[in-house]
Amino acid sequence: MLFRRLLPATALAAALSLTAACGGASDDTLAGKADDGELTIGIRFDQPGLGQRRLDGKYVGFDVDVAKYVAAQLGVDEKGITWREARSADREKLLASGEVDFVVATYSITDKRKEQVAFAGPYFETGQGVLVRFTEDDITGPETLNGKKLCSVTGSTSAQKVKDQFAQDVQLVEYGQYSDCVIALLAGNVDAVTTDEVILAGYVAENPELLKLVGTPFTTERYGIGLPKEDAAGRAVVSSAIEKMVGSGEWRSALERNIGQAGVELPEPPKVTEK
Secondary structure: OOOOOOOOOHHHHHHHHHHOOOOOOOOOOHHHHHHHOOEEEEEOOEEOOOEEEOOOOOEEOHHHHHHHHHHHHOOOOHHHEEEEEOOHHHHHHHHHHOOOOEEOOOOEOOHHHHOOEEEEEEEEEEOEEEEEEOOOOOOOOHHHOOOOEEEEEOOOOHHHHHHHHOOOOOEEEEEOOHHHHHHHHHOOOOOEEEEEHHHHHHHHHHOOOOEEEEOOOOOOEEEEEEEEOOOHHHHHHHHHHHHHHHHHOHHHHHHHHHHOOOOOOOOOOOOOOEO
């Protein structure tokens, strides 16, 4: 996929001014919330390479770098960011309640979710995969999971998609976090874990002698940045920031820095369609 042409330099400023016609951005918009130099951003804490809170308290990953870049375009330095854990089952609630200003948390854009939140992006595309123990030979893809225990997280649609489309006799197991699924897999309590391949690849990179990916991706997942549904101006600002990140080369640098060693082919940046 070719890089999208960078918008004119005035595009981001124009988007920021959409809510400022009366002499200042509304406090209800993303630009208004950023006026004091602070933002609360929802990310995952348990996804190596994407969004992770390390033992030293530092937040790292590709989603984290995307979030920091967007915040910088709104005039908010990293020191002004409060990171909030956004698990799969909680993302819509966090946005609706105003507990976070936006979410960058491997958040796939779907029509059902768009009924509740607004999306900017996509900023990344991947596909669903299957993770197993390194010694596993019987499971080679989603169609070989009949009679097996398959783990995913509460609020995710990944495991149900496998059951509906590939293996009707699979037994679904849910945990609160992907890291819990991986622990259960290593302990032999489940037979496989499913979610987006790029997420699973991060765990393989951490445990290459214990875990492996099998089969090929069997869906297309488009990650977007989630915002409150009514904030059209905020969505325009964030989409412009994504396009600027791509055009500047920082998108590619962040991807290579965080996921380059995870064993998956790095994609080209997707075309931003949610504006």
